[in-house]
Amino acid sequence: MSTKILVTGGTGYIGSHTAVELQQAGYEVVIIDNLSNSNAGVIDGIESITGIRPVFVEGDCTDIATLRRLFEENPGIKGIINFAASKAVGESVQKPLLYYRNNLNTLINLLDLMPEYGVEGIVFSSSCTVYGEPDFNPIDENAPIKPATSPYGNTKQISEEIITDYVHSGAPIKSIILRYFNPIGAHPSAKIGELPLGVPQNLVPYLTQTAAGIRKELTVFGDDYDTPDGSCIRDYIDVVDLAKAHVIAMKRMLSPEDTQKIEIFNLGTGRGLSVLELISAFESATGVKVPYRIGARREGDIEKIWACPDKANNILGWRADVPITETMRNTWAWQQHIMSPGKQG
Ligand code: UD1
Numbered sequence: 001m002s003t004k005i006l007v008t009g010g011t012g013y014i015g016s017h018t019a020v021e022l023q024q025a026g027y028e029v030v031i032i033d034n035l036s037n038s039n040a041g042v043i044d045g046i047e048s049i050t051g052i053r054p055v056f057v058e059g060d061c062t063d064i065a066t067l068r069r070l071f072e073e074n075p076g077i078k079g080i081i082n083f084a085a086s087k088a089v090g091e092s093v094q095k096p097l098l099y100y101r102n103n104l105n106t107l108i109n110l111l112d113l114m115p116e117y118g119v120e121g122i123v124f125s126s127s128c129t130v131y132g133e134p135d136f137n138p139i140d141e142n143a144p145i146k147p148a149t150s151p152y153g154n155t156k157q158i159s160e161e162i163i164t165d166y167v168h169s170g171a172p173i174k175s176i177i178l179r180y181f182n183p184i185g186a187h188p189s190a191k192i193g194e195l196p197l198g199v200p201q202n203l204v205p206y207l208t209q210t211a212a213g214i215r216k217e218l219t220v221f222g223d224d225y226d227t228p229d230g231s232c233i234r235d236y237i238d239v240v241d242l243a244k245a246h247v248i249a250m251k252r253m254l255s256p257e258d259t260q261k262i263e264i265f266n267l268g269t270g271r272g273l274s275v276l277e278l279i280s281a282f283e284s285a286t287g288v289k290v291p292y293r294i295g296a297r298r299e300g301d302i303e304k305i306w307a308c309p310d311k312a313n314n315i316l317g318w319r320a321d322v323p324i325t326e327t328m329r330n331t332w333a334w335q336q337h338i339m340s341p342g343k344q345g
Helices: 013-024 041-050 064-073 089-094 096-113 151-168 203-211 239-254 275-286 310-316 324-339
Strands: 004-008 028-033 055-058 077-082 121-127 174-180 182-184 218-221 236-238 262-267 292-295
Touching: 004 013, 013 028, 013 041, 013 077, 013 239, 028 064, 064 096, 077 096, 077 239, 089 096, 089 151, 096 121, 096 151, 121 151, 121 239, 151 174, 151 262, 174 239, 182 203, 182 239, 203 218, 203 275, 203 324, 218 275, 236 239, 236 324, 239 262, 239 310, 262 310, 275 324
Parallel strands: 004 028, 004 077, 028 055, 077 121, 121 174, 174 262, 182 236, 218 292
Antiparallel strands: none
């Protein structure tokens, strides 16, 4: 019998790609999502890639009664991957309570119900934002946590602490915390990808919408940073590589092996790319020009950060290996898919 996994936020960007990889690895997937930033059509996309329709519950994880019902109706869930969270940095500054309520109540509810329903482990989506502006790069998991610069970032720090405290209290669960660097790209089938609502705040969706003519031009936020070309540097990781890491983490967490009850891994490529390098990677991978101009710095931006992924490479046996040109081609194919008539993702 296959192992049953609950994917919260499973119709979202990273959740949907992870649901696909879980199913392809033989896991049975149950998705819960409140569709606040995605649509139920994503379930069709997952089914069309894998040939298997995951169980889908439309509901909100901040409501413990909804979660309780889900566990009653889907007995035998062994692991959870928690993607159900709000993630826009700017919005979190405007609406901090929304972020604390969504992100923290969801996590607390899940942790609370795990022992009662025999769920053995939870994989948690954290972020490199917990490192703030690093003192050195590449940055590893032992680097100090810096004060958060947004309520969104703070929810990630507090969530890590909540999980740690709960595990240390002797709760009969395990956890793997994954600190993502900058996830980009789309599934190579172009059947699932990122569906930004409104004007995108993140670089890659803004870039692809500009290349598609939906936006007039991309603004590069600053070219006077202390980096080789003056633009900020990030570690852009392909979303399918990222999704695969979750499958490996789940397998490790649920294995009878005596691993630590709580483990933290960076998920990045180990390679930093500047904004300008990313634009030219897109242009050379697709042959499509991206109109851009240099603008002012964006408040709160980190100058440069990229991962030391050695721990994930060595302990999980995982490595990010999709070349950036392929990531760019996939993301462009996805942009064209969502613009084609009759398609909404
Ligand atoms: C931010 C968050 C991160 C979160 C991620 C996804 C921080 C410090 N980082 O990452 O935690 O997980 O969003 O929501 O809170 N850029 C432009 N023009 C644009 C958009 C972006 O030049 O129109 C530049 C930015 O200045 C930055 C890079 O592109 O240097 C990446 O920006 P973005 O995609 O927004 O991600 P982060 O800010 O790195």
